[in-house]
Amino acid sequence: MLRSILRPLRWIADYALPPRCPGCGVPVAEDHQFCGTCWSALRFLGPPWCAACHVPFAFDRGEGAICATCAGTPPRHAGVRAAVAYGDVAGALAVRLKHGGRIALANTMARAMLRLMPAQGDLLVPVPLHRGRLWRRGFNQAALIADVVSQRTGVPRDHHALQRRRATPLLRGLGRRARARAVAGVFVVDRARRESIRGRAVVLVDDVYTTGATTTACTRALLAAGARSVTILCWARVLPDAADD
Secondary structure, eight states: OHHHHHHHHHHHHHHHSOOBOTTTOOBOSSTTOOOHHHHHHOOBOOSSBOTTTOOBOSSOOOTTOOOHHHHHSOOSSSOEEEEEEOOHHHHHHHHHHHTTOOTTHHHHHHHHHGGGOOTTOOEEEEOOOOHHHHHHHSSOHHHHHHHHHHHHHOOOBOSSSEEEOSOOOOOTTOOHHHHHHHHTTOEEEOGGGHHHHTTOEEEEEEEEESSSHHHHHHHHHHHHTTOSEEEEEEEEEOOGGGTTO
16 A cells, blocks of 8 residues: 555656666666767676686686785785776775765665675675764765675675774875875774674675775774685775886
């Protein structure tokens, strides 16, 4: 009964406020749908990729093939699963969510990330913000994304398992080494939640993966707390040839 009453109101709302492309704002047919131009500007990532870090390969190098970086320094995580490569459209969404308060974009990003959700993942943990930044911003974009992934997959999430024990400077504009120094020792697993982490295949959720400094520090803390594995799941990845630009 209530649904039949609300349906005409939704039609009116859709007519007055039609769904818009998350990238450029032009009207589209459905919520979270990109227009043709923005869709074409997105580079969706997936196999063939490095068996260790999941950086994409230009061609299939065979099962178990790894990139030169991982051959020299194997990552501690179980791969970075990014929905898209970082670019103008992907970056604009991340900025509008994080700094523009467009929280509905967390749903858009999460929907694109679902196809890369690890089958063995059994706990979602968002990269945390320091409480001061969380208070100023009002939300943690990684937590919003993790909420949607959890709702759609049924995998539980824990917003408080991982904590950022001190504030760090903005990492934007810093090089790889400076980023690593800025986040060294920053992340810890809450003692009360160590048992919930122990033995779990953790999926660490974030919006953008740049040099990996933050997720490496988070991975180190989660593994030290007994996580069986840590896989990074994110919206966009800055590919190696652009990471230091």
